[in-house]
Structure formats: structure tokens, C-alpha cells
């Protein structure tokens with residue numbers, strides 16, 4: 585039985601077709617430039633590659649092309665679309681309503697649209713893609729929504745409320761939601777499998793560090809706090825996002841630079857973080873290279889990144905009254921030994937000690953990289969959000 589995993593954006597449709605009998609990826613790719621031309625890039629497990637321009641006026645044409653590519657010609661991996669038993673859709677925002685993954689009905693699609701103010705860039709195209717998918721696959725193919733916010737729904741109010749008048753929580757649902765939930769859930773579950781540690785009584789912090797980054801404090805397997813907030817802008821510096829700053833900086837800068845709310849949002853989301861601070865790049869590899877060559881702003885940016893994360897780790901240790909393990913994942917968390925070292929060094933007083941030989945040698949694979957005498961275990965565990973989406977889809981649809 586095969587599950588199609590869909591990650592839709594406003595102009596793209598990323599997909600993976602996964603065979604759930606052995607959880608192998610049969611094919612994956614991306615339909616890009618939807619609404620502005622169209623291109624499909626498709627790769628099969630045995631190394632065949634397709635790259636072609638196709639006209640995608642809407643997501644529906646992209647789905648039609650995707651089905652054609654999976655079932656015909658050079659990219660073919662299945663004989664008929666009927667082999668796809670179910671479709672799992674990644675969704676950014678499930679508000680407070682969706683605390684777990686959910687079978688998609690018309691009501692669920694309407695709800696996802698209705699949360700558009702909470703996820704303006706993602707929820708509308710994701711709901712649109714679900715409708716297009718239904719038209720192409722027919723209502724007999726079950727679909728499941730997997731929300732980036734749902735794993736964080738176990739947070740207590742003291743962690744998710746902001747210190748603005750309560751009426752804005754009631755009126756506009758303003759609160760901390762947290763994101764990257766699929767990744768935090770995947771690696772936390774994987775931590776319990778690989779370490780053999782019991783879930784009950786456990787206290788771990790998962791660090792998803794990529795272009796966007798967040799930490800989650802997880803007690804007894806459930807999130808008790810997380811660094812992203814009302815939107816994915818909160819927390820610490822990221823590729824192009826500012827992370828948390830004194831809120832007064834926002835009003836001050838808007839006044840001084842005569843910025844509209846949209847321009848200010850653009851500044852904090854797209855021009856800040858690694859890029860805005862270093863003036864070099866939003867990419868960790870470029871910053872590392874520049875720091876090696878002695879670029880002072882690159883060094884400052886890396887120092888800030890590690891320092892801000894350290895403070896979250898310390899805060900979450902206080903919140904949970906201890907820590908068993910720190911788990912690193914995401915492009916930076918899995919691959920940058922330097923970032924892991926900078927974050928973990930000089931935390932011996934908290935029982936955190938990284939191993940200077942194991943850490944640089946682990947090269948993005950599953951590995952424990954803590955020193956033998958580290959009280960807190962440090963793990964590198966690659967994330968696999970698509971697989972979690974496929975597993976949830978399989979379970980909810982009741983596939984054997």
C-alpha cells in the first residue's frame with residue numbers, strides 16, 4: 585500500500601510517494617511555479633530523473649501532471665493511480681482545534697481556510713491544494729491533514745499565553761502555537777526508540793535547526809514549551825528571521841524608518857537573522873566559511889545563534905526541573921558539528937558535555953555525541969517529516 589505525501593505552498597507542490605510495506609520512498613519531486621508558468625522536477629528511487637516545463641495555471645494541473653509522471657513514461661513507478669491508497673497533506677496551522685492529525689472532510693478544509701489569518705502564507709494554498717487533490721483523486725481516496733502546530737497543543741496556558749490583555753486571546757486567538765511539530769514529534773519518538781529510555785518521567789529538549797529553527801521542551805513525551813510563538817518568527821535568530829526581540833524595537837523602527845506593518849514584517853522575516861546581521865548570507869555554511877576567514881560579523885552572528893539557544897536550553901531545564909537528553913536535528917542540527925559544539929560548550933555546570941571526537945565524526949547520521957561523563961545525553965537524529973506524515977496517514981485511514 586502506497587501513501588502520497590503532499591507539502592503544498594502558494595506556487596509549489598512538493599511530494600513523496602512512499603511504499604508503506606517497507607517505508608521506502610518510490611519517487612519524490614516538486615511541481616514549481618504554479619500560477620506563473622510551471623515546472624516539474626521528479627526523481628525515482630532507482631535514479632531516473634525528469635525535469636520538464638509544464639503549464640500549471642492552478643494546483644489542479646500540477647496534481648494531474650504529478651499523477652501522469654508517476655504512472656507513465658520515464659518517471660513511472662506505479663501502473664495506476666488506484667495504487668495510491670491515501671494522501672497525507674502537511675498543514676501549517678491547525679489553531680487550537682486540531683490537536684492531532686485528522687481525516688480530511690469538507691469541514692476540515694473549511695476550518696483550514698478559516699485559520700488563514702493565523703497562517704496567511706500557508707493555510708490558503710494548502711486548503712486549495714486539498715480541494716484540487718480531491719478533484720483529481722476523487723473522494724474515494726482518503727486524505728489526512730498533519731498540522732505543524734498540533735504536537736505543541738499539550739503546552740499549559742502559562743507557557744502559551746502572552747502578556748497582552750486577555751481579551752486578545754479571546755478575540756483573535758493570540759497565543760503561542762509553536763511550529764515544526766512534525767519534526768519535533770518524529771525525533772522525540774526516535775529518541776525513545778534509539779536510547780531505550782522510558783517515555784514516562786523523561787525530560788528532553790529537541791532542537792530543530794534549519795533555515796527556520798525552534799526548540800521544544802518535552803516532558804513525559806508531551807510538549808511543555810516551545811520557542812516559536814504566534815508565528816514562526818519568535819524564538820532565536822534564524823536564516824532570515826529575527827527571532828524574539830524587544831517588542832518596542834518594532835514600533836520604534838516603524839516610526840524612524842516610516843515602515844508599514846507589511847514592510848516591518850518583511851524586515852523581520854526576510855532581511856534579519858543570519859542574513860541581516862552578517863550582511864553575507866542566510867546559510868550556515870557560508871557563515872562558517874566567512875568566520876573561518878576572520879569575518880567579524882559572521883563570528884558575531886554564530887556567537888549570537890549559539891548564545892540565544894543556550895539560554896533557551898537553560899530556561900527549559902529550569903521549566904522541567906532537569907534534563908535527560910538534548911536532540912539535534914534539521915539541516916544545521918544534523919550537519920554542523922560547529923553549531924552543536926558552540927551550543928553545548930561551557931555547559932558542564934548543567935551536566936551537558938559534548939564529546940570532541942564523536943561530535944565532528946557523526947556526519948549527519950544517527951549518533952550519540954555526548955562525552956561519557958555527560959549527565960545529559962546529546963543525540964543527533966535526522967528528521968523525516970514526510971515519513972511521519974505517511975505513518976499518520978496510514979494509521980488514520982486504517983491501512984494494513
Ligand code: ADP
Nearest residue numbers: 793794795796866867868869914915916919920
Ligand atoms: P529548511 O528549514 O529550509 O528545511 P534545512 O533543514 O535544510 O532547511 O537547513 C538548512 C540549513 O542547514 C542551512 O543554513 C545550511 O547551511 C545548513 N546546512 C546544511 N548542510 C550543512 C553542513 N554540511 N554543514 C553546516 N550547515 C549545513
